[in-house]
Amino acid sequence: MKYHDDLTRRYLKRRWAPWASTLAVTLGVFSLLTVLAVMEGFKVEMRERIRGTLSHLVVEADPFRGLVGEDSLLEAIRNTEGVEAAAPHVSTLALYKVGIMDHCVLRGIDPIPESKVSDLARYLLSDDEIDQMLSDKFSMLPPDREPSTAEEIAHVFSIERRRQIMSFRLNEDPGPGFTRESPPQAIIVGIEALRSFRLQMGDVVQISSYSPVTLEPCSGNFLVVGAFQSGVYEQDLRWAYTNIRALQDTLQLWDDSAEDMRISGISIKLEDFQKADEISETLHKEIQSRMSLPEDDPKSIPSRITSIETWEDKRANLIKAVEIEKRIISVLMLLIVAFASGMIFLILMLLVIEKERDLGVLRALGATRSGIVLLVLKQGMFLCTTGAILGLLSGWIFLENINEFHDFIFRMTGLQLFPPNVYYLERIPVVLRYQDVLLVCLPTLIFGFLGSVLPSMRAGRQDPIKALHHE
Amino acid sequence: MSDSSAPLPVVSVRNLERSFPLVNGEKLMVLKGLDLQIYEAEMVAIVGLSGVGKSTLLHCLGLLDTPSGGEITYRSGEKTWKTSQLDEDSRCQLRNHFIGFVFQFFHLLPDLNVLENVLLPSQVSRTSRAWNKNRDEFHGRAESLLQRVGLSGREKQAPGTLSGGERQRVAIARALMLSPPLLLCDEPTGNLDSRPSESIHELLRELHEDYSTSILVVTHDPDLAARGDRRLQMVDGRFEAESTS
Numbered sequence A: 001m002k003y004h005d006d007l008t009r010r011y012l013k014r015r016w017a018p019w020a021s022t023l024a025v026t027l028g029v030f031s032l033l034t035v036l037a038v039m040e041g042f043k044v045e046m047r048e049r050i051r052g053t054l055s056h057l058v059v060e061a062d063p064f065r066g067l068v069g070e071d072s073l074l075e076a077i078r079n080t081e082g083v084e085a086a087a088p089h090v091s092t093l094a095l096y097k098v099g100i101m102d103h104c105v106l107r108g109i110d111p112i113p114e115s116k117v118s119d120l121a122r123y124l125l126s127d128d129e130i131d132q133m134l135s136d137k138f139s140m141l142p143p144d145r146e147p148s149t150a151e152e153i154a155h156v157f158s159i160e161r162r163r164q165i166m167s168f169r170l171n172e173d174p175g176p177g178f179t180r181e182s183p184p185q186a187i188i189v190g191i192e193a194l195r196s197f198r199l200q201m202g203d204v205v206q207i208s209s210y211s212p213v214t215l216e217p218c219s220g221n222f223l224v225v226g227a228f229q230s231g232v233y234e235q236d237l238r239w240a241y242t243n244i245r246a247l248q249d250t251l252q253l254w255d256d257s258a259e260d261m262r263i264s265g266i267s268i269k270l271e272d273f274q275k276a277d278e279i280s281e282t283l284h285k286e287i288q289s290r291m292s293l294p295e296d297d298p299k300s301i302p303s304r305i306t307s308i309e310t311w312e313d314k315r316a317n318l319i320k321a322v323e324i325e326k327r328i329i330s331v332l333m334l335l336i337v338a339f340a341s342g343m344i345f346l347i348l349m350l351l352v353i354e355k356e357r358d359l360g361v362l363r364a365l366g367a368t369r370s371g372i373v374l375l376v377l378k379q380g381m382f383l384c385t386t387g388a389i390l391g392l393l394s395g396w397i398f399l400e401n402i403n404e405f406h407d408f409i410f411r412m413t414g415l416q417l418f419p420p421n422v423y424y425l426e427r428i429p430v431v432l433r434y435q436d437v438l439l440v441c442l443p444t445l446i447f448g449f450l451g452s453v454l455p456s457m458r459a460g461r462q463d464p465i466k467a468l469h470h471e
Numbered sequence B: 001m002s003d004s005s006a007p008l009p010v011v012s013v014r015n016l017e018r019s020f021p022l023v024n025g026e027k028l029m030v031l032k033g034l035d036l037q038i039y040e041a042e043m044v045a046i047v048g049l050s051g052v053g054k055s056t057l058l059h060c061l062g063l064l065d066t067p068s069g070g071e072i073t074y075r076s077g078e079k080t081w082k083t084s085q086l087d088e089d090s091r092c093q094l095r096n097h098f099i100g101f102v103f104q105f106f107h108l109l110p111d112l113n114v115l116e117n118v119l120l121p122s123q124v125s126r127t128s129r130a131w132n133k134n135r136d137e138f139h140g141r142a143e144s145l146l147q148r149v150g151l152s153g154r155e156k157q158a159p160g161t162l163s164g165g166e167r168q169r170v171a172i173a174r175a176l177m178l179s180p181p182l183l184l185c186d187e188p189t190g191n192l193d194s195r196p197s198e199s200i201h202e203l204l205r206e207l208h209e210d211y212s213t214s215i216l217v218v219t220h221d222p223d224l225a226a227r228g229d230r231r232l233q234m235v236d237g238r239f240e241a242e243s244t245s
C-alpha cells in the first residue's frame, strides 16, 4: 500500500535508534562473513598443504606384520584403472639425538617412485633456498617455483652428495663404521628442524627406534643432506625422509618367514582424486582376488593390509578440527545477529507503542489489519536488510583488502594478528563461497523476521478505539 | 426536501444495541435499541450528557466497533451494505470510502506534513503503483480541499506548527478526501476556544452545503447543534426528542 512507503520513510527519518539496530545487523553480518571467509580460506590452505605431503591413497599395512612381496603388489596396483603411480614406503616413530633429544616421524622412501606420488618434488629445497630460508625466519617458497626433478631428488640421497657434504664438515665425526668416503645414509629434514637449531646441514644424527620384527631397540646414523618445506609447521618440524633400504636395514625389517624385506605401506597417486573412494574399493577387491593365498601363509598379503585410506581419511581429524572451529565461531557470530534482531524487536515495540494513535487513525481511515501488520513488518525487514546489505558490502570490501588492513594495523601498532611463523601464511587466506554468503544472509533475514513479527502482530491487534480515545 | 422523490437514508440504524462486559460479570448497556436515519445531504446534530454513549454510537456507525445487537444499513445509490453481512475487508473499504471521521483531538499524523495528512485516505487503500497513476488527481483534490478550508500555501507545514483550529481544518479536509457520503464528527470543537470553534461550525455548514455530504455531528456546543437540520437528544442509550430547525 502506498502509505507504507511514506510512513516507513518518515518513521525512520530523523530517528537514530532504528539505525542502531541496522548497525548491529551490519556488524553481525560483517563479522560472520569475515570469519567464514577466513576460516574457509584457512581450511583450503591447510588441506592443500597436507594433501601435498601425503599421496591420494595409502595402502596401510599392519604395523607389526608389515607388508612383503611388494613388487607384485605394486605391479597390480599400478595396473589398476585410474592409478597414476605407486610407491612403497616404510615409516616409523624415532628419537634422534644431536645436542638435544627429540622425536620425529621418519619415512623411508624410494626417491624416484616417491617423486611421482607426493609433492616432495615441490617441497624439496635447493641449497641456496635453504640458506635463504635460514637467514629469513618468515620467508616462504614462492608458489610458482619449479619443482625438483626425480633425478634431483635421487641425487640428494646419492653417495656423491653425502661425500660432498661431509667434506664441508671437517669436524663432524661420521660415526663408528663410517668414513668420509663412505658416509652414513642420507636424511632430509623439515626446514623448521633446521630453523629451530635442533638439526643442521651435515649433522650426523643417531636415530633410535624399535624394530617391529625383533621388538628390540635399534639405531642407525644418518647424515642431514637436505631440507623441505611443506608449509605445515608440525610436519616441517617433525617429518624426515630417508632411503627406504637404509631404513629397512636400520629397523631390521627382514622377514624370515616370507624371506623378504617388509614395508609399511604403499602410497598411490590417482589420475583423479574425486574417484578415490571408487578406486580404493576396486583395489580392495583386486588385492583380495589376486593375492588369495591361504590366510596362514606368511606371504598372504590381504591379511597384512589394515586399510586403504585417502589422505583426507588419514588427516580427517585435522581438517575436521578446522571445520568445527569454523562452525563454533559462526554460531558465536550469529549471536551478534540474534542480538541485532533483539534490538529490532525492541525498537519496533517502542515504535508501535509510540505510534499507537497513528495506527488507530490509519485504521479509522480504512487501513486493514494486515496492512498495519505489514507496515510494521516492513520497517523491521527494511532495517534488517539494509543492515545485511551494508554488512555484505563492507565485509566484501574488507575481505578484498584484508591483508592491506592487516599490514596497516601492523605498521600502526606493531600488532601481528596473524603471525606468519605459526601457520606460515604470509597472507591471510580468504575464500568466499556463495554457500557461506547464503549461510550469513538466510539466518540474518530469519532473525530479522522473528524480531519484527511480534511487534507487527501487536500493532495489528491493537484496538483502534482505545488508540483514538486520548490525545 | 421539496423534491418529488422522497429522500433516501444514507445510513439507517435499527434497534442498535451495544453493551460492555463489566468486571463483576454484569453488562453495561450503553446503547439500548437505538433507531436513527440520516438522509442524503442532511446534517444531524446529536447532543447529550457525557457518558451517555454518543461516541459509542459514532464508533459503531464508523465500523470501528461492533454492535451487540441491531443492524446498520449503508446505502449509496442502488447499493446497500448491512453490518451483519460485512466481512473485515469490506468494513475497511467502507470505512475508507463511505465514512469520513473528524475527532475531537484532530488526530493528525505528526510525521506527515499537512498535504500528506490530507492525502492519507487515498493511500491506505491503494498500492503504490495504483496511487502513482492517479497522483496528480489526488494532489489536485487535496490542494483544492485545503484551499476550501482556508489553508492554501500551508501544504508543506508540519501539523505541530498549526493552531488547534487549523489542525481541525486539516482533519476535516482529510475526512473529505475521498468524498465520503457520510461524515462523522465527534465533538469537533470540544477542544477549541470559542473563536476558532465558530469558524469550524461555519466551515462544516458550508462544506455540507457545497459537497452535499451527510453529516452526523456530536457536540456540546449549542451553536453547532443549532446549525444542524435536526437535533437529537440522547438520553439513556436512546434518542429522546427530535426537534427540527
Ligand SMILES: Nc1ncnc2c1ncn2[C@@H]1O[C@H](COP(=O)(O)OP(=O)(O)O)[C@@H](O)[C@H]1O
Residues within 6 Å of the ligand: B020, B021, B028, B030, B048, B049, B050, B051, B052, B053, B054, B055, B056, B057
Ligand atoms: N470499551 C469500553 N469498555 C467499557 N465501557 C465502555 C467502553 N467504551 C465506553 N464505555 C462506557 O460507555 C459509556 C459511553 O461512553 P461514550 O460513548 O464514550 O460516551 P460519550 O457520550 O461521552 O461519548 C461510558 O459510560 C463509558 O464508560
Ligand SMILES: [Mg+2]
Residues within 6 Å of the ligand: B054, B055, B056, B186
Ligand atoms: Mg465522547
